[in-house]
Amino acid sequence: MARLLLIHHTPSPSMQAMLxxxxxxxxxPEIEGVELVRRAALAVTASDVLEADGYLLGTPANLGYMSGALKHAFDTIYYPCLDSTTKRPYGLFVHGNxxxxxxxxxxxxxxxxLGWERTADHVTVLGEPGKQDLxxxxxxxxxxxxxxSP
Structure with a gap:
């Protein structure tokens, strides 16, 4: 079974709704053969990333940058995963005020x-997420x- 790793930092109600x-x-249920594994950005390990086949990344935009939690996750996994996760798909969702x-x-x-491949358009939301954003x-x-999915 394929593994999709969701790495997120969701400190606000808006980020929680998006998550x-x-x-x-x-x-x-229409998509079979994929296990979704969720990890908070401050808890993710290199093993989590190495064991996954693709990635979903969620972060607020803090002071013009990704959250410190997601940056910490990348700092933790970058070198251990550098050569082993190339060409894996990822997607990103970001909330900012x-x-x-x-x-x-x-x-x-x-x-x-890291050599990851963007598989979908990023979802970026300013302010309260609306129905279309969600x-x-x-x-x-x-x-x-x-x-x-196989």
């Missing part, structure tokens, strides 16, 4: 270094899961 939509999409550009750019820089999060989760 729940991503989880719902990634675990929809004013701007998400720096957070997206930071994640793209690191995932490019549907986009659902689609992100479902797209990544479908990518890994």
């Amino acid at each position: 729940e939509s991503v989880i719902s999409g990634a675990s929809t 004013n701007d998400t550009v720096g957070a997206v750019k930071g994640v793209e820089t690191i995932t490019t270094g 549907e986009s999060c659902w689609e992100l989760g479902a797209t990544l899961a479908a990518t890994l």
Whole structure:
């Protein structure tokens, strides 16, 4: 069974709503053969990343960058996973109050270094997530899961 690892930092109600939509999409019953594994960004290990076949990443945009928790996760896993996870698919969802550009750019820089392949459009939300934003999060989760489905 393929393993989809969801690495997230969800400190706000907006991020929590987005996370729940991503989880719902990634675990929809129509997609079979994919196990969704959830890890808080501060708890993820290199073993979690090495054992996964694809990744969903969720972060708030804090002070123009990804959260310190997600950056810590990348710092923890980067070198142990550098040569072993290339070409694996990933997707990203980001929430910001004013701007998400720096957070997206930071994640793209690191995932490019890891050799991960962006499989779906990033979901970026400013302010309170609306119905369309949450549907986009659902689609992100479902797209990544479908990518890994046999």
